[in-house]
Amino acid sequence: MKVLMFGWEFPPHISGGLGTASYGLTKGLAHYDDVNVLFVVPKAYGDEDRSAVDGIIGAGDVPITRKQVSFEDLQKKVEYFEVDSSLIPYVGEEEFYRLTQQKVNSRSRFIQTDSQGRLPFTGKYGSDLLQEIARYAVVADVIAQENEFDLIHAHDWLAYPAGIAAKKASGKPLVIHVHATDFDRSGGSVNPNVYAIEREGMEVADKVITVSNLTRNIVIEKYGIDPAKVVTVYNAVEPVERTPRLGVNKGVDEKIVTFLGRITMQKGPEYFIEAAHQVLRRMDNVRFVMAGSGDMMNKMVKRAAQLGITDRFHFTGFLKGDDVFDMFRLSDVYVMPSVSEPFGISPLEAMMSDVPVIISKQSGVAEILTHAIKVDFWDINAMADAIYSILQYPALPKMFKKHGRIEVDHLQWRHSAAHVRQVYLSALGQSNNNSNA
Known part of the structure; x- marks a missing residue:
């Protein structure tokens, strides 16, 4: 089956978990001979990793002037998107910090093409985000007319309008992938514009994939979506070699407990x-x-200064790439006290680095991990007791390292991809009992 997949970013140009998850899924789907993915992003740079996909299409490279586009519907959508809003999407720590420091004073603009009939895209998460989402939907209509495919897959709210436009143009089934909702990102104070986009995508979709049952319940209860079409498929990680990096040295003869993530309300710092x-x-x-x-x-x-612990508490700033795994290798315990976490890949990365993890019960990853300590995010007494126990009793971290590594080794993207493939077949009205992996 040929899948037309809409995302917002693709390696090596990623800034958050959405791009990482989208890429991991395409690599997992590549294990199946009967699935071929054509991946669409707003802006393609030419150096994307194409090993797991049939091709990469940049919406900014597609001329729209020579195709029949349903502007009656899309113009309404364009007008709807033209609002002044400071939105914080599904991004990484560095990009989040940059966006929250911006002061935006933008005015609505009409869509305008260049001399070749193409629309401009940055592919970023700036003040023009809603306008780019609207342009993405316009181009998706054209892409759907120009390509052969069996099914559409749209990742997160940024790509839902594009997926809807492609469905209207082609009549093909639409699967949307909910990596997070605005209830997670905002702590409950949802942006009504984002909520409306999310809800429309969920209602129009033939199938809705959520990254955890936690998110599935939000989709059903907060958005009023039929439970019969909402399916949970957990995220995963790519396996890594278990070889320590040279030159990684603590520099102190003390235990290290790490929090790694955005320092925002959602993450519970x-x-x-x-x-x-x-x-x-x-x-x-x-x-x-x-x-x-x-x-x-x-x-x-x-707050650390008020508590008088700054001599024992360190702020590193944003870490990325190898620095993340170097930090894990220095750590004796990893803690993820998220208030609302749709999934949470970082505990899996810590476990791959042989680090015991403590996670909040309010995270999607808590649904699938057995060899992790789970506490309520607000229960600082239980969190402190768990940290103290792992640091003081050697048998405890030894057990978590041994069994945690075995557990996380089985949480690979190819297994998640198998579930997604079944969702595809269900959306297409098919059934399949045999795997072509």
Whole structure:
């Protein structure tokens, strides 16, 4: 089956978990001979990794003037998107911090093509985001007319309008992939424009994939979507070699406990600091590290100072690439105290690095991990006790390292892709009992 897949970014040009998950899924689907993916992004750079896809299409490279486009419907959508809004999408720590520092004063603009009939795209998450989403939908209509495919797959709310436009132009089934909802990103104070986009995508889709049952329940309860068409497919990780990097040295003869992620309300950094304070009252041969950046950074620095733990608490700033795994290799415990986490890939990466993990019960990844300590994000006493126990009793981290590595080794993208493939077949009204892997 040929899949027309709409995303927002593709390696090596990614800034957050959405691009990582989209890429991992395409690599997983490449294991199946009967699935071929044509991946569309707003802006293609030419150096994308095409090993797992049939091709990459940049919406900015597609002329629209020589095709019949349903502007009656799309013009309404364009007008709808033309609002002044400071939106924070599904991005990484560095991009999130940059966006939250922006002060935007934008005015609505009409869609205008260049001399070759192409629309402009940055492929970024700037002040023009909603306008780019609208342009993406216009071009998706043309792409759907020009290509042969059996099914459409749209990743997250940024690509839902494009998926809808492609479905209207082709009549082919639409599968949308909910990596997060605005309830997760905003802490419940949803942006009504984003909510409307998300809900329309869910209602128009033939199948809705969610990354956890936590997210599935939100889709059903908060968006009123029929449970029969909502399917959970968990995220995964790519296996890595178990070889330590040379030159990674703690520099101190102390234990290290790490928080790694956006320093924002959604990730629960304040609970990590309060738990650290409790642990430091019971033992002194430990240091705490908050790796990342975000809009709560200054508040967290001030809170650490108020508690008098700055000599044992370190802020590294944003980490990426090999620096992330170097941080894991230095760590004795990894803590993810997220208030609302649709899934959460970082605990899996920590476990691949042989680091025991403590995760909040309010995370999607808690649904599938057995060899991890799970606490409520707000229960700083339980969090502190868990950290203290792992640091003080050697048998505990030894057990978590041994069994955690075995567990995470089975959570690979090819297995998640098998479930997605079944969703495709269901959307197409087919059934299949045999795998072509």
